[in-house]
Amino acid sequence: MTRTGERLREFAARWCCADTMTAVIDPLIADVQHEHESAIQAGQVWRSRRLLVAAWYVFVKVLAICLWADARPSRWSDADRKAVVRALAVTAAVMVVVTAVLEIPPLMVLTKNSRVDSSLLFRLVLTLVPQALTLAVTIGATLGIAIGVGRRTIARRVAGALIVVALAASMASFVNVAWIVPAANQAFRVGVSRALGLPGEPPKGVPELTLEEIRGEMDRVDRYDRSAGPFRPWPADASTFDGYAHSLALSYYERWAIAFSPVFFSLFALSIGGRSAVRRWTLAAAASAGLFSYYMFTYGARTLVFRGSLPASVAAWFPNVLLAALAVLLTVRRSRVSVWHVPAR
Amino acid sequence: MKARRPRMLTLSAKESLILELLVEGGELYGLQLVGASKRRLKRGTVYVTLGRMEEKGYISSRLEDAPADVGGMPRRLYEPTALGRRVLAAWTSASTHLMPEFAR
Numbered sequence: 001m002t003r004t005g006e007r008l009r010e011f012a013a014r015w016c017c018a019d020t021m022t023a024v025i026d027p028l029i030a031d032v033q034h035e036h037e038s039a040i041q042a043g044q045v046w047r048s049r050r051l052l053v054a055a056w057y058v059f060v061k062v063l064a065i066c067l068w069a070d071a072r073p074s075r076w077s078d079a080d081r082k083a084v085v086r087a088l089a090v091t092a093a094v095m096v097v098v099t100a101v102l103e104i105p106p107l108m109v110l111t112k113n114s115r116v117d118s119s120l121l122f123r124l125v126l127t128l129v130p131q132a133l134t135l136a137v138t139i140g141a142t143l144g145i146a147i148g149v150g151r152r153t154i155a156r157r158v159a160g161a162l163i164v165v166a167l168a169a170s171m172a173s174f175v176n177v178a179w180i181v182p183a184a185n186q187a188f189r190v191g192v193s194r195a196l197g198l199p200g201e202p203p204k205g206v207p208e209l210t211l212e213e214i215r216g217e218m219d220r221v222d223r224y225d226r227s228a229g230p231f232r233p234w235p236a237d238a239s240t241f242d243g244y245a246h247s248l249a250l251s252y253y254e255r256w257a258i259a260f261s262p263v264f265f266s267l268f269a270l271s272i273g274g275r276s277a278v279r280r281w282t283l284a285a286a287a288s289a290g291l292f293s294y295y296m297f298t299y300g301a302r303t304l305v306f307r308g309s310l311p312a313s314v315a316a317w318f319p320n321v322l323l324a325a326l327a328v329l330l331t332v333r334r335s336r337v338s339v340w341h342v343p344a345r
Numbered sequence: 346m347k348a349r350r351p352r353m354l355t356l357s358a359k360e361s362l363i364l365e366l367l368v369e370g371g372e373l374y375g376l377q378l379v380g381a382s383k384r385r386l387k388r389g390t391v392y393v394t395l396g397r398m399e400e401k402g403y404i405s406s407r408l409e410d411a412p413a414d415v416g417g418m419p420r421r422l423y424e425p426t427a428l429g430r431r432v433l434a435a436w437t438s439a440s441t442h443l444m445p446e447f448a449r
Contacts (some may be wrong), residue, residue, distance in 0.1 A: 031375050
């Protein structure tokens with residue numbers, strides 16, 4: 001039978017460095033053990049149970065304070081700081097390159113049109129940047145971590161900091177896909193339409209709807225009664241009602257899933273990094289393979305949704321869930337080999 | 346090579362309370378400090394504060410001998426160092442001088 005606090009101590013030992021264990025965790029657990037045992041020996045059963053509940057609460061508070069203190073950059077080693085700076089620098093560089101590459105195909109099409117002058121061309125290219133950033137953030141975060149951290153053993157505080165940055169990037173990406181990309185897409189369509197001399201403003205398609213507008217359309221589709229007559233107003237870019245319904249649902253759930261994909265890819269990149277026997281560029285290749293597979297899964301899942309074989313929410317989130325499961329599996333396997341460790345202060 | 350500037354000695358309200366209790370009460374455990382403080386110290390933060398004070402050199406600690414009757418891990422006893430006593434004395438003197446209406 002384990003003594004009070006032993007499991008807590010084992011859990012804390014996985015996350016806290018030796019100094020924190022000695023100075024903070026062990027004294028706390030020792031005092032709690034003594035108090036609890038004294039209460040039991042005095043026959044105060046309910047008091048001993050209250051003390052256990054209080055001890056759990058206090059332990060969680062203390063652990064959170066210690067992890068926060070350990071996570072601060074002022075506590076990091078020079079090697080930790082270099083790894084994070086390198087990861088962020090590679091992320092930024094990859095984002096710029098990916099954004100530029102994604103702009104090339106529409107740029108080539110636009111430059112062939114004599115009605116598009118250079119200032120309009122520049123404005124149109126700018127409107128395509130938000131859409132390119134949607135992919136660039138995910139690719140940048142993945143390769144940035146895989147190349148930036150490389151083969152060195154990853155301290156938990158470095159991993160934690162990178163995941164926090166990935167979470168912040170995901171929040172920004174969510175704002176981008178929910179509101180900025182639809183507005184930019186519509187601005188692009190209006191710009192091209194005016195350059196071609198077409199009358200009026202082109203109607204919005206599904207990619208040009210904001211998240212709230214898509215939700216509103218999905219509710220309208222859900223409320224539609226086929227026996228009541230045709231679906232009115234008929235959407236501008238829809239060919240069939242079922243196709244429109246699937247397209248709306250996919251667009252809605254995919255925006256959420258893609259916005260938060262940097263977090264899942266960061267977990268994946270951290271799980272393949274920190275292996276001293278593997279070269280940095282091999283890690284980059286593995287990360288790239290992960291990215292390629294993710295997007296192949298996404299496109300494959302879309303086909304199943306349009307066939308009615310798979311719900312849109314499952315299709316959108318399945319690649320993220322699979323990536324998270326793979327990251328957990330790789331991390332658990334590695335922790336059994338004791339490669340991932342917390343360096344002592 | 347640049348000469349290192351001496352570290353500024355700081356003393357928070359919680360740290361001064363802990364030092365006062367240790368100076369009055371001698372060697373104490375963490376939970377004894379919480380009890381003696383009449384709820385001014387919390388169970389959660391006292392250990393973090395004690396760890397920080399030990400890093401600053403204001404207190405020292407030792408493990409007690411493993412208790413025979415109760416069992417469990419040996420508890421840690423804390424006592425003020427000479428530096429801690431001097432810092433407390435300076436802090437008390439400065440408080441009394443600057444804000445006599447708040448001095449205890």
